Amino acid sequence: MTSDKPRDKCGVLGLWNADAFNAAETVYIGLYGIQHRGQQSAGIAVNDSGKIIYHKETGLVAEVFNDIVLKHLGSGKAAIGHVGYQKASESVREHAQPLVLRYKKGQMALSFNGCLLNTDRLREEFEESGHILQSASDAEIIATLLSRERVRFHTLEESLVSVMKKIRGTYSIIIMTPNKIIAARDPYGVRPLCMGRLKNSIVFSSESSALDIIGAAFVRDVIPGEILVVNDDGVKSINTKINEKTYLCIFELVYLARTDSFIDGCSVYGSRFEAGRILARESPADADLVIGAPDSAIAAAIGFARESGITYGDGLIKNRYIGRTFIQPSQSLRELSVRLKLNAMRSQVENKRVVLVEDSIVRGTTTRHVVQMLKESGGAREVHMRVCSPPVKFPCEYGIDTPDANTLIANLMTADQIKKEIGADSIAFLSMDGLLKTPVGAKCGFCAACFDGRYPIDRERDEPAGSTDTDIGARHGGL
Amino acid sequence: MTSDKPRDKCGVLGLWNADAFNAAETVYIGLYGIQHRGQQSAGIAVNDSGKIIYHKETGLVAEVFNDIVLKHLGSGKAAIGHVGYQKASESVREHAQPLVLRYKKGQMALSFNGCLLNTDRLREEFEESGHILQSASDAEIIATLLSRERVRFHTLEESLVSVMKKIRGTYSIIIMTPNKIIAARDPYGVRPLCMGRLKNSIVFSSESSALDIIGAAFVRDVIPGEILVVNDDGVKSINTKINEKTYLCIFELVYLARTDSFIDGCSVYGSRFEAGRILARESPADADLVIGAPDSAIAAAIGFARESGITYGDGLIKNRYIGRTFIQPSQSLRELSVRLKLNAMRSQVENKRVVLVEDSIVRGTTTRHVVQMLKESGGAREVHMRVCSPPVKFPCEYGIDTPDANTLIANLMTADQIKKEIGADSIAFLSMDGLLKTPVGAKCGFCAACFDGRYPIDRERDEPAGSTDTDIGARHGGL
Amino acid sequence: MTSDKPRDKCGVLGLWNADAFNAAETVYIGLYGIQHRGQQSAGIAVNDSGKIIYHKETGLVAEVFNDIVLKHLGSGKAAIGHVGYQKASESVREHAQPLVLRYKKGQMALSFNGCLLNTDRLREEFEESGHILQSASDAEIIATLLSRERVRFHTLEESLVSVMKKIRGTYSIIIMTPNKIIAARDPYGVRPLCMGRLKNSIVFSSESSALDIIGAAFVRDVIPGEILVVNDDGVKSINTKINEKTYLCIFELVYLARTDSFIDGCSVYGSRFEAGRILARESPADADLVIGAPDSAIAAAIGFARESGITYGDGLIKNRYIGRTFIQPSQSLRELSVRLKLNAMRSQVENKRVVLVEDSIVRGTTTRHVVQMLKESGGAREVHMRVCSPPVKFPCEYGIDTPDANTLIANLMTADQIKKEIGADSIAFLSMDGLLKTPVGAKCGFCAACFDGRYPIDRERDEPAGSTDTDIGARHGGL
């Protein structure tokens, strides 16, 4: 099913000290909680008594793993997992993670979510010294850097500190070696990463939704620029102090993250709900019914309804059975089958003035269909479009797969033109100010470059990063 | 994913005169609109220039069909389809439909949804005369009867009239021969069946949702006891006049049907919404938030909120990725992973007094988990259970797969005991009177035997059914 | 891999009283011994404590069965199996056997190898009485007849006697009910069927090669027109005495059967070897080396070499890896890759005068390639074709899938023309007299209609068959 929404590129997960559980199984279950972050490949690597074994393949978690594979992965002491999404130009299979490799000190497995900005220079640098790369992925570049630094440094975490000073970009990384798990978040905090506890086990995950699913308690977010090392001695935190300002991707709150996740102190659901409320104040509509585009704009629609006092209703139903193997109908039928993936609920919207709440508009193609369907099939009298984020005008340079700038509808048209293009009776976007008020309780700053074009991270660093600070060691209890 | 809800057994679909479309493709797309009625097998039979070819297999529509299969089915003049669900004791594969067979007059394909009551006697009767049965399914019994009657009668529709007088039960049938399609609905109208038009094509479907999906216009419901014959001469209606009273399965409105379908004049969504409103009047709750169990109770929850004036919210999120291939976690993890399929939205429900709206309670096992999750993971202060149908106390004898009477929670406990068992702070069921008011605009009577134990159809008929009436022929335009 | 040889249509296998073994597993292993008789479908039905369960699918035995399927079939008291091959016009899947069905007396499974001649009349007869047929296969016709007769007769074997009097054709049948296994061979003995013993188990198989494979001892061939019934009381033989003359298909000995089988007293290998010897006497060649077309003509080639005194050699090597999934090269490459399936051994044949022994020539297409390859790639000086059977001039009407009469090369050309067409330096066929001398020790007459056009069985019987004779009961020990 194609979508005109941007897609995240990956989700990472890691588990240490699975004495009470089967590590592979627990990570398998947990991956269902971050499946929305990457639906093209999945993988799990297991620390099986000091040997790393793994399985990864293209497909959804449910397609990649079965009883036999899980049994084969056995019940190790630790495991890390990954769900991935690749750009069209990349070989999905070769990019499946975790990346498992041998280096000077033995085996290592690595799960990576994010986007390096200075790969060209880095790749050139070590191809120059004769390295080979099999996938040319950011994960392989980091692994190669780690391996090179490991020759100079005493521990893998020290090497990682050094690597983090060399690379520029946005990332969450989980690394597993035979005797530890290391998790790290980029100094800008663009991509999310959090830590939880499951009995005596420590869990890292891109989103807290995976913690909920395996019954783990949320402990805290990993701090931007922080490295956490877990081994038999407990959890140790290293603050690389590479950066000071943080820029959590605000689009995680707008659309990417699962609605029940908490990221850097913000409830995703709460942020979306708040966006609806603020928009209702900024751009009220004279209407009979508020509906949300399923599933991502339901929270915002409820917020809009609550604030505006307009009745909330369920005006669109999504077909849950249209999956990746769906065969597109031929042209003659395609024009007729517009209600295949989404159907308007005539009993709800007929003769009504409807507020249609969307979380964001990117290319606008789907939106046009929805408005048309509400009017033609559903019999809505008016459709008032309310978009709970500003117009998307700039492509993401930090790893989210957005369309080219010249296919972003807000780059091509004014709001009024968009209104006509999609056939709505009115349209309003959340203001930039409004958007920045949505993440209630945020413990971070934000990158909103897709909306405002202010890209906070340069491709190359001007000056060397600050020196490594003291390790802040801590026992479990201390976190 | 197991569920403690009853499941429908099948959905049927048929298309005649596909001159503007590819028949197989159109039926393929349409089956996505009734996929919820049967998720264990799927099939399509095509009239390929007078020869019937087909493909059927166990699995979802998306699993059973692919490009190669659809191409092989070609582009015939007509096609019928089926989605099925079997009892645990049946071989899923041998029961996959359409049933395709040869009889005296050539080939026939048959899709069946329903349940025959007097099969034992029928089977005995014709095994006595040496017939063999390969699946012993109701569909095969009807086909055998049809074939026997066809020896005596001049047309297949006359034979069908005769068969409908011999059989007792609930059903929707679609039959395809090389030169016509015949659709019939049981005299009691227990199972739904409707007719639509797609340009010059006539479409039959268990639910109107499939018409929407292929862009067909809804024409009307098939009348209980009616046979509709479509061929190159147009559509002809035969009223078998076998019965006078009709008993649409009210559970179709409560839970089984797709929320955007219309059945016998009732909007399914509207009925559920109305159920919520009536219940809010019958059993109000002192609470801060109304939430619905996804996805089936959302409409009712919105109705409850609207009537009660209590804020509506989205308190539970369903994991869309847990499919049939999901591997159950082992015991140690299972207890922890209660939030795998459904997660409570802490940001919404924390410290709130919550009304949890359900469409029905059958065994009650899932409900208990949901209440517990809302309290423990979600932090809800109180949970007030509101069930938008009366207690289910009687197993369905007409084809819906309900648990044994002694596992129906309402048979084992009083409402108060149920409240304690599931951990709710209060509980209320919709009254029988209330339920019967929910199908606004119904053009039929109802069977509510699962709630009130009044089974309207006897297993054997006491006296012979009325004589066949005149055929009421009609051209397309006349319907 | 296409072949221009006729193909058998099926192989049947049955096992009773598997107390020391797993019945499904034993039949599974045994099917490998008759896999050459049918490579398009395979199936096994098991008597699981009185209930018949089964699995059948398109593909080779190795593709159809796996650990999970075999485990599911469990370890019953009895089992029957089938390997099948269908005509291009038939749906392979629907024709897969054993056919499993319900009739008046319960369940029955049936494996059939052969060809009924009077099906049109039979099908018409019972379609007239309202029966339906799902596959219209000969197996289903026999099952339907059996079911009808069973109403009149006391036992299934008596019904079978009656059915065998109504049907005309060539067949081997194995039937399993919850308490017995019945094996029967057509009155003309055209298709082979034999009985073996494995400890306390009785085994029936199309060929003795399957007995060898499971370690069973050969007991005897089933007599043409004989019915054998095995149950807890032992083995009972019924001589239907329908016919007196027998006509074993001589092509079984020429090509169809496995070379290590014994059929009606003849060693298949021995017959082929003898054919080579006789041909060497009938049509000697002045040559340096005798080679055989692999694999079917090796025995005959060794016989030819032995008799002629010319050196035997191995001049052609077959590629064992070219299977059903092989993707044909495109035209430009196809002309070059003639040595893909078969390669000439230059080191053996270069500059030699070679006798190329074939078992039979049907369309002649492959033969032309082989002769050309021996000369061009192998460097043979002369190639003398020696065919160990007379020219195939008549299509089989009794179940073997031969090409149309007008594509049989011996119908289109004289021997001299064939010689030129295939590029040989001389050619000779075994005489009809010679052929009839090849089955040393035969206890039967033969059908050689494909060679001599004398079809011994009429499509319809002129007069009623003789009356049933006394059952010849016998304990195990007596056989």
Place this chain on the structure above:
Amino acid sequence: MTSDKPRDKCGVLGLWNADAFNAAETVYIGLYGIQHRGQQSAGIAVNDSGKIIYHKETGLVAEVFNDIVLKHLGSGKAAIGHVGYQKASESVREHAQPLVLRYKKGQMALSFNGCLLNTDRLREEFEESGHILQSASDAEIIATLLSRERVRFHTLEESLVSVMKKIRGTYSIIIMTPNKIIAARDPYGVRPLCMGRLKNSIVFSSESSALDIIGAAFVRDVIPGEILVVNDDGVKSINTKINEKTYLCIFELVYLARTDSFIDGCSVYGSRFEAGRILARESPADADLVIGAPDSAIAAAIGFARESGITYGDGLIKNRYIGRTFIQPSQSLRELSVRLKLNAMRSQVENKRVVLVEDSIVRGTTTRHVVQMLKESGGAREVHMRVCSPPVKFPCEYGIDTPDANTLIANLMTADQIKKEIGADSIAFLSMDGLLKTPVGAKCGFCAACFDGRYPIDRERDEPAGSTDTDIGARHGGL
């Protein structure tokens, strides 16, 4: 199907300048000609207008490739392929080749057959400088070395010369870059590699059998220590002159290679035939029939028969349907089903004194079964074992997967003990002198270490290898 024969580890194939053909398709077809060299993985990499795309997977060629995959690989200018076999301890999937990677100069694909001896030192060496290895295979080590040398040298072929001086071992390598194909054979010539021509295309293959299959003409063997570079300018030969003495693996002639291949001037069939003749002279037998163990000892058996004057016959038949998915019978049946894979032809061997010719005996387990079967099932009076190679007493250190020294039967027993163990009436092995006479016309020396324990290649070189010599460039026509 387990075998107690050693197995080769790989086969390589490459094609340049496929203007008249589809490169991927041609390599696909060609791989069928070396499938016997590696049956666990297969892969093809294609030069698609300067970009290298590839597909590789575990399984046979027929399993790994299908229409869709071949279509996806398109029709490039060049392609290389690989069939592989891994040691039990290796991950088959990660070792599938061709290895495709990026290095300083772009992309490279590499197919490797052989065994490096000094990998530990090499791996240590570049792990020390921070390289990572994903599979730790010999292929990846060579690629890494190449990439490192490429920094110092001007061309890839110069880098390869340098690499070949650093590595010790036995190998055939085919490398593809966007503008050339490079083939190289180890300085000792242990593993075979030859060159052919297909119209204007140049082909490299492990064995000439692949050339035959695609219709290519054999040009010559690659000389030990030679590097051949093919690009748009033609074929250039580089003689690295690293070594002077050559040691072709004699086991290629005894068992590993396809019988229709020619290696270094020897016909494989001819060598085996000659082995049979010499053995007949060295160790005659008083017998009635000579038979060979299929398929590898047929040539030798015919040679033995020819020389001894004893009648040659076909006494054993192999089941062609027992593949990798065969499910082993359980214990009770296993003892009975000894004739499953191989059956004795009673009609041939009964009451005969039989000479059973084998190509080699390694662990002896299969041989014991065969002798027993010939006597018990076949009824042979005597069985005289004649083995056409000396006793295998030493494990291969150069890449052939032989059992441990202490499971080699010739290490555990004397010939007389072996005779008793396998139940033969006499036994004789070909002498070492005899063996060395078998490769008629050989243009090389041999390694026969598995028979005589004289391992000609040391793990580490004592002194540096000689300097690179002048390139011997040549146009196509010059070869």
